[in-house]
Amino acid sequence: MECDIPIFIGEMLEGTILPAPTFDPVMDAQVLGGALQGMDCDKDVLINILTQRCNAQRLMIAEAYRNMYGRDLLLDLKETLSGHFKEVMVGLMYPPASYDAHELWHAMKGAGTEENCLIDILASRSNGEIFQMKEAYLMQYDSDLLQDIDSETSGHFRDTLMNLAQGTRQEGYADPVMAAQDAMVIWEACQQKTGEHKNMLQMILCNKSYQQLWMVFQEFQNISGQDIVDAINQCYDGYFQELLVAIVLCVRDKASYFAYRLYNAIHELGFHNKTVIRILVARSEIDLLNIRQRYKERYGKSLFHDIKHFSSGHYESALLAICAGDAEDY
Structure with a gap:
């Protein structure tokens, strides 16, 4: 993939779902209650409301629904709907940290571990998002996220996930001299490929700030004449390689x-x-x-x-x- 200017130096983040400008949670709860009653659920109504309200508004609707009907909207959606449509509607009702926790739990506790889900979430979330995710995971499942990662994954892939899940990445720090040193460490790790070198590589990618890593990647290109993604793909394989590449790509854009x-x-x-x-x-x-x-x-x-x-x-x-x-x- 091409290298884009990273978001941290100025690009505006833009979502597709914004707060509804005119919003009445009681009215929405009443309409949803009607749509969920009877033999045939009115799925169009669910789509029109739940995809056109931001998450904070959806949570207000859920509260109004509970006050109105004495039931949990999330549970009613789970019981009434089915298939992938159910997954979408139910997913919209979780707060962001709870949704991440939900996805991680099911990725590890289902029939086999869904490694790509772990990669997508843990390689892309900020320290604050990871902290909230771990709290939600403990609250929802009475289980420790780090312990579950430790028991459900293995090897350097596990070690890297565990490091990311600490949520201790440096923020807002950049040192050109250290960037050159880190780039050399990564270059040596790609040449030697020992366990110790793999640990040093993942420590840099998991703990240095995005600003620092941006400079590290440029220095690596200068040292090796090769893009760091190409180097990782050549030197490593399996989910460890996929996770390292995901971290690099998330740093870039x-x-x-x-x-x-x-x-x-x-x-x-x-x-x-x-x-x-x-x-x-x-x-x-x-x-x-x-x-x-x-x-x-x-x-x-x-x-x-x-x-x-x-x-x-x-x-x-x-x-x-x-x-x-x-x-x-x-």
Whole structure:
């Protein structure tokens, strides 16, 4: 992937879901209650409300729903809906940290570990997001995230995930002299590939600030004559390699990273629904508009077009509403 100017030096983050300008949580709760009653759930109503309110507003609706009906809206959605449409609607009802915790739990506690989910979340979240995620994980599942990562993964992949999950990355610090030293350490790690060198490599990528790593990557290019992503791909393999690359790409431009992940999930994995849903829901209020732009720039077709081509029914309608594409995007 190409190297873009990193977000931390000035790009505006833009989501596709914004707070509804006119908002009445009691009215929305009443409409949702009606839509969820009876034999046939009115899925169009669910889409029209839940994809057109920001997460804070959806939580206010849930509170009004509980006061009105004495039931939990999230549980009613889980019990009434099914399939991938259910996953989208339910995902929208979690606060961001709780949604990350939900995804991590199911990635590790299902039938086999879904490593790419762990990579997507832990490689891209800030210290604050990781702290909130760990708190939510403990509250929701009475389990420690670090302990679960330790027991469900292995090797240097596990060590790197554990390091990221500490949430102790430096912030706002950059030292050109140290950047040159770190670049040399990474270059040696790519040459030697011993356990000790792998540990040093992941320590740099997991703990140095984004500003620092931006300089490290430039210094690495100067030292080796090679892009660091190409070097990692040549020197390592497996999920350890995928995680290291994900960290580098998130440092450079998270929107481009998620555009790349969406494209792979749609085109190379036969529409990997869990990945598409997770990214659209999690990034909808952060940078999904940026992701859409990167997607079209890099792959020629819009994200709206590809979702419409590979999905159907109310599931398709829900994804497209979150994506918020225009008619010309198709």
